[in-house]
Amino acid sequence: MTRKKVLVTGASGMLGANLVSQLEVHFDVYSTSSSDFKERKFDKFKVFDLNKEDYSPLFSWVDPDVIIHCAAITNGNFCQNNPYEAFLTNSFSCEKLASFSNKECHIIYISTDAVFSPDIHLAKESDIPNPENIYGKSKELGEFLLQSSHKKISIIRTTIVGLNLNSKKSGFAEWIIRSQQKEEKINLFEDVLFTPISIWRLGKEIISLIQNPMNRKICHISGSEVVTKYDFGYELVKSLNGNFDLLTKGSIREFSGRAKRSTDQTLSCKKYEIERSVKLPALIETVNDIKIKYNERYKNWK
Numbered sequence: 097m098t099r100k101k102v103l104v105t106g107a108s109g110m111l112g113a114n115l116v117s118q119l120e121v122h123f124d125v126y127s128t129s130s131s132d133f134k135e136r137k138f139d140k141f142k143v144f145d146l147n148k149e150d151y152s153p154l155f156s157w158v159d160p161d162v163i164i165h166c167a168a169i170t171n172g173n174f175c176q177n178n179p180y181e182a183f184l185t186n187s188f189s190c191e192k193l194a195s196f197s198n199k200e201c202h203i204i205y206i207s208t209d210a211v212f213s214p215d216i217h218l219a220k221e222s223d224i225p226n227p228e229n230i231y232g233k234s235k236e237l238g239e240f241l242l243q244s245s246h247k248k249i250s251i252i253r254t255t256i257v258g259l260n261l262n263s264k265k266s267g268f269a270e271w272i273i274r275s276q277q278k279e280e281k282i283n284l285f286e287d288v289l290f291t292p293i294s295i296w297r298l299g300k301e302i303i304s305l306i307q308n309p310m311n312r313k314i315c316h317i318s319g320s321e322v323v324t325k326y327d328f329g330y331e332l333v334k335s336l337n338g339n340f341d342l343l344t345k346g347s348i349r350e351f352s353g354r355a356k357r358s359t360d361q362t363l364s365c366k367k368y369e370i371e372r373s374v375k376l377p378a379l380i381e382t383v384n385d386i387k388i389k390y391n392e393r394y395k396n397w398k
C-alpha cells in the first residue's frame with residue numbers, strides 16, 4: 097500500500113520539527129518553513145514563505161494527501177504590534193493552502209486556546225470564540241476561512257509545551273530549564289490557568305486523526321488537568337531534581353505592557369476523549385514526556 101503524502105508547515109518550529117520525525121514512521125513526509133535550521137535531520141524540506149500569494153512552487157514540489165498546518169506567528173506581542181503580518185501568516189495562509197491543494201486533501205489546522213476569552217473555564221468545542229488579542233483573532237479567522245473552504249478539514253485547538261529541535265528557538269519549558277541551569281530566579285504566574293499537553297503526545301493524536309479522521313471539524317486536544325503556570329514549573333523542576341528556591345510565584349497583572357493574554361486558557365477535551373476512547377494526559381505525564389526527551393537529547397539535564 098502506498099503511504100499517504102503528508103506536508104507539515106512550520107517545520108522549523110517547536111511542534112512542526114518534532115512532528116516530522118514522529119510522522120515519518122507512518123507516512124511519506126514533506127515539510128516546509130520560512131527558514132532552515134542547522135539541527136534539521138529530516139530531508140524533503142523546502143524553504144517557502146507562506147506570506148507569498150502564489151503557492152504553486154510548493155504544490156508543484158508536493159501534492160499532499162494531508163497538510164498539517166503548524167506554521168504561525170506565535171509571539172503575541174509581535175502580533176499585537178504587527179496585525180497585518182499576523183493576519184497574513186496566521187489566517188490567510190489557511191485560505192491559500194485550501195485553494196492550492198487538491199480537492200481530496202485533508203487539512204489539519206493547529207489552532208489555540210487563545211480563540212477564547214478568560215470568561216470561559218474549560219472551553220468546549222460548542223463555546224463561541226471571543227479572542228482577546230490579535231494573535232487569537234488571527235487564529236480564529238484562520239479557522240473561519242478553512243471552515244468556509246469546502247475542504248476536508250480538522251481544526252485542533254490545543255495548548256502545547258515541549259522542547260525545540262531548532263536551537264534558535266526557545267519555549268516556556270526551555271525558559272524554566274535554562275533558568276535552573278543558570279541559577280537565575282524566575283517568576284511564574286499563579287493566576288493563569290491552562291491545560292498543557294506535550295507536543296509528542298499531541299503528535300500521537302495527530303497520527304491517529306490522519307489514519308482515522310473525525311466526522312466533526314473542531315476538536316480540543318489538550319492535557320486533562322487544569323494547572324497554573326507556577327504548578328507546571330514546579331512539577332518540571334521537581335521531575336528534574338532542580339532547585340525550587342529559584343521559582344517564585346508571580347502575577348500576570350504585573351505584565352501590563354504586554355499583549356493581553358487570557359488568565360484562563362483551559363480547554364475541555366472531554367468530547368474528544370469520549371469519542372476517541374482515549375485518556376489525555378495529566379500534568380505529571382506531560383512533564384515526564386519533557387524529562388524523557390530532554391534526557392534523550394542531552395543525557396543529563398544540568
Ligand SMILES: NC(=O)c1ccc[n+]([C@@H]2O[C@H](COP(=O)([O-])OP(=O)(O)OC[C@H]3O[C@@H](n4cnc5c(N)ncnc54)[C@H](OP(=O)(O)O)[C@@H]3O)[C@@H](O)[C@H]2O)c1
Nearest residue numbers: 106108109110111129130131145146166167168170208256
Ligand atoms: N506554542 C504554544 O504555546 C502554542 C499553544 C497553542 C497553539 N499553538 C499553535 O501551534 C502551532 C505550532 O506552534 P509552535 O509553538 O510550534 O510555533 P513556533 O515554534 O513559533 O513555530 C512557528 C513556525 O511557523 C513558521 N512560520 C512563521 N511565519 C511563516 C511564514 N510566513 N512562512 C512560512 N513559515 C512561517 C516558522 O518558521 P521560521 O521560524 O523559519 O520563521 C516556524 O517554523 C501554531 O500554529 C500555534 O498557533 C501553539
